[in-house]
Amino acid sequence: MTTPRPGDGHVVIAPDKFKGSLDAPEVARRIGAGLRRARPEVRLLELPVADGGDGTVDAAVAAGFTRVRAEVSGPTGEPVPASYAVRGDVAVVELAEASGLRRLPGGRLAPLTASSRGTGELIDDAVRRGARRVVLGLGGSACTDGGAGMAAALGARLLDADGRELPPGGAALRDLDRVDAAALRERMRGVTVVVASDVDSPLLGPDGAAHVFGPQKGAGPHDVDLLEEALTRLDAVVRRDLGVSAAERPGAGAAGGAGFGAMAFCSATVEPGITYLLDLLGFSSHLAGARLVITGEGALDRQTLRGKAPAGVARAAGGAGVPVLAVAGRSMLSEDELRAAGFLGAYALTDLEPDPARCMREAGPLLERLSEQVGQAWLDDTRDDPAVIP
Numbered sequence: 001m002t003t004p005r006p007g008d009g010h011v012v013i014a015p016d017k018f019k020g021s022l023d024a025p026e027v028a029r030r031i032g033a034g035l036r037r038a039r040p041e042v043r044l045l046e047l048p049v050a051d052g053g054d055g056t057v058d059a060a061v062a063a064g065f066t067r068v069r070a071e072v073s074g075p076t077g078e079p080v081p082a083s084y085a086v087r088g089d090v091a092v093v094e095l096a097e098a099s100g101l102r103r104l105p106g107g108r109l110a111p112l113t114a115s116s117r118g119t120g121e122l123i124d125d126a127v128r129r130g131a132r133r134v135v136l137g138l139g140g141s142a143c144t145d146g147g148a149g150m151a152a153a154l155g156a157r158l159l160d161a162d163g164r165e166l167p168p169g170g171a172a173l174r175d176l177d178r179v180d181a182a183a184l185r186e187r188m189r190g191v192t193v194v195v196a197s198d199v200d201s202p203l204l205g206p207d208g209a210a211h212v213f214g215p216q217k218g219a220g221p222h223d224v225d226l227l228e229e230a231l232t233r234l235d236a237v238v239r240r241d242l243g244v245s246a247a248e249r250p251g252a253g254a255a256g257g258a259g260f261g262a263m264a265f266c267s268a269t270v271e272p273g274i275t276y277l278l279d280l281l282g283f284s285s286h287l288a289g290a291r292l293v294i295t296g297e298g299a300l301d302r303q304t305l306r307g308k309a310p311a312g313v314a315r316a317a318g319g320a321g322v323p324v325l326a327v328a329g330r331s332m333l334s335e336d337e338l339r340a341a342g343f344l345g346a347y348a349l350t351d352l353e354p355d356p357a358r359c360m361r362e363a364g365p366l367l368e369r370l371s372e373q374v375g376q377a378w379l380d381d382t383r384d385d386p387a388v389i390p
Helices: 024-038 056-063 097-100 116-128 147-151 171-175 182-187 209-217 219-244 254-265 273-280 309-319 333-342 358-363 361-378
Strands: 011-012 044-046 066-074 079-087 089-095 133-137 158-159 177-178 192-196 270-271 293-302 325-329 343-350
Touching: 011 024, 011 066, 011 177, 024 044, 024 056, 024 293, 024 361, 056 066, 056 079, 056 089, 056 273, 066 116, 079 116, 089 097, 097 116, 097 133, 097 254, 116 133, 133 273, 133 343, 147 158, 147 254, 171 209, 177 219, 192 209, 192 254, 209 219, 209 254, 219 254, 270 273, 270 361, 293 309, 293 343, 293 361, 309 325, 325 358, 325 361, 333 343, 343 361, 358 361
Parallel strands: 011 044, 011 293, 089 133, 133 192, 192 270, 293 325, 325 343
Antiparallel strands: 066 079, 079 089, 158 177
């Protein structure tokens, strides 16, 4: 790996969001503001990134995709404003935009009745406008419905024993009797769906959608058991009526089972989120001539090392011979762990302000101050040995 040398090229700023404080574009802007105060002469390129969860559409737009706005069904049925991104015949759709926790009215959780229908409406809108490849980012979902709502929005009929359409939500799937996907398959003919997600959970079992992610959406122990029963029924009917066995595939449990729904109803393939998205967004093309890459997220921890956005950025930049620094709200990784993951070092807001609550409230100004320090330490053209971590 090379090290930043005096006078070499531009700096690529490629962070993910600081969850609960700043979205990825704002993180990139704040880092850029701090660096400019320290080294106004250095050229900066802001490229916020995402790994398939919240912020995926924003990252695509920052990379040159066009934002398309639509009003769709929120997780509890109310209309919500949402958007997806398009370039040519490729559409990037983010489940959290329509069916995410942040779309719940008043933040009131609805673990049994929340639906992924709005995500299907976004996909449908994109296909009607000419999309032939849909990249579906999964994460931050409010629902555990196995993607049933999404499938229904695309034309699938999920029926009870009396031939009536099921109501929305995961709990209703206990009454599923049969599935008719003929209209969906006609509508999606010629369309490729790719799920971008780093969640490798199956649909069912102790590592599945209900048990692992249900409590995050407000499901208590009884609710988890009910949702597990409902998803098991969905899997059984899909196997019988569609001839698709997807419940055990890695990623089927992502976003409350929306990964399963995409595989079962749309023949989706699953790709590692950050790796696939960096390639789709042309990240590597911006590394030529770069002297440094700065990435980060709210918390650098062991989950970061398991394929989250900063680790993906570090791999891509390291492969191009560009050094990488990380910034974060807090860092729980040792220097050895950082080095092994491809980072020269890490800076955290808690280095400036030990109170985590204040770091959350004042993340923007603190990040600018921290980035100014990074600029002074790493972009000093008079430093004799830039390979030494300040």
